[in-house]
Amino acid sequence: MLLSACLIVKDEEENLVSCLASLSRLVDEVVIYDTGSTDDTLGVARREAERWKLPLTLVEGYWNDDFARARNASLEHCAGIWVLWIDADEVAVCDDPRDLHYHLDSLPDPPEGPDAVMVRVTDLPEAASASVVRYSSPRLFRRVRCHWVDRLHEQVRVRGEDSLPVVVGTDHLQIHAAGHDGRTIAERGKLERNIRIAQAALDDEGGVRFRARALVNLGRTLWGAGRPEEARAAFEESLAEQDAGRLDRRFAFEGLTFIHVGCSRWEEAERCLAGLWHACELPTAPLYLRSVLTLRRGLAEEDPAERKKLLRGAIDYALKLPSDAVDDDGTGFGPDRISLVVAEALAGLGDFASAAATCLEALAAGYMGVKMDLLLHWLDRAGVDPAILADAIPPWLAAPFCTQLQEVSGGAAAVAILTRLAERWPDQRSV
Secondary structure, eight states: OOEEEEEEESSOTTTHHHHHHHTTTTOSEEEEEESOOOSSHHHHHHHHHHHTTOOEEEEEOOOOSOHHHHHHHHHTTOOSSEEEEOOTTEEEEOSOHHHHHHHHHHSOOTTTSOSEEEEEEEEEOSSTTOOOEEEEEEEEEETTTEEEEOSSSOEEEETTSSSOOOEEEEEEEEEEEESOSHHHHHHTTHHHHHHHHHHHHHHSOOOHHHHHHHHHHHHHHHHHTTOHHHHHHHHHHHHHSTTOOHHHHHHHHHHHHHHHHHTTOHHHHHHHHHHHHHHOSSSHHHHHHHHHHHHHHHHHOOSHHHHHHHHHHHHHHHHTSOTTOBOTTOOBOSHHHHHHHHHHHHHHTTOHHHHHHHHHHHHHTTOOOSOHHHHHHHHHHHTOOTTHHHHHOOGGGHHHHHHHHTTSSOHHHHHHHHHHHHHHOTTOSOO
């Protein structure tokens, strides 16, 4: 057996239908570990697996605030040479499964070949004030070589070692995710759960390095929960651990830089950004954060000449990032992020038409990095018909785009855009 799909679920009856449909021609089996659903998740899993002729192993398990344990429990029931891990609110996108299977089958075994394959993941948020996030993740890995570690923000590691897997990339598979923006996570009661898990991991007994990692995970969780000063304390404590690994230090410095930028503490942000440069092997993340720091300083600057200098500098830094830029762990810093920095800087310089055009160009290429409310504001300031947005939207972004439009104030703009979209795609149910 070549490929197993591996999921952990709880109360996912609404999401599981589309997820399993996307796996129907892609995998040889599906293994689902249920952590205590109270809805019809188990029934949906059985019906949809039968509908798509998917061999299914359904494990009725338990939840103990440990993502790695639950995922590894699911992994124990997989039989494939390769494992695809996916969540119920995600769908796999693969134009030709046979090409993916051939690709996996042709990869040499370790140590000559890779342990895992990096897959491009696109998070499609529901909130109009949120932006699409793209990154790469080792969603395909060799079953006998890898497993998960860490209660929260679980990572794929090589079995018997605390090392990241050797990876290669692929263009044969993508994953589209929904419901990962902050608002949706909060509505599903996950923020407090994640803080609880991060604190429990910190209380676990372990070596100094594992404590540093637990502190980083706690900091990331608190930051995502809108508690920046508590996150700052956790990140700073993690850096004080002498044996913190490079990855731990990178996440800590990155989080601290964002926190200080958000609080307009420019000198502290500069110091943390310098630390990030030393913690990274690739310049991508530091260069991107340099552009963000320069942008925020420019937007806050009252002196017109200095403001113009900083905003133009932010554009220059952002444009130094190549369109296919990735950081040390494969997270993409491509057109989605670059276009947003450039557009915000242009808008800060008063060039709203160019700001909107920058975003529309990225949007047409399938990158929805800009926040919808900002883009509509820029179009309005530039005197451009907002319906032009409908001509730039690619089909796969139609659903999240329409969801965000429902939140945007100014009903006339939304009506004009939706009318144009309906003319383009009369059969799109989301429109």
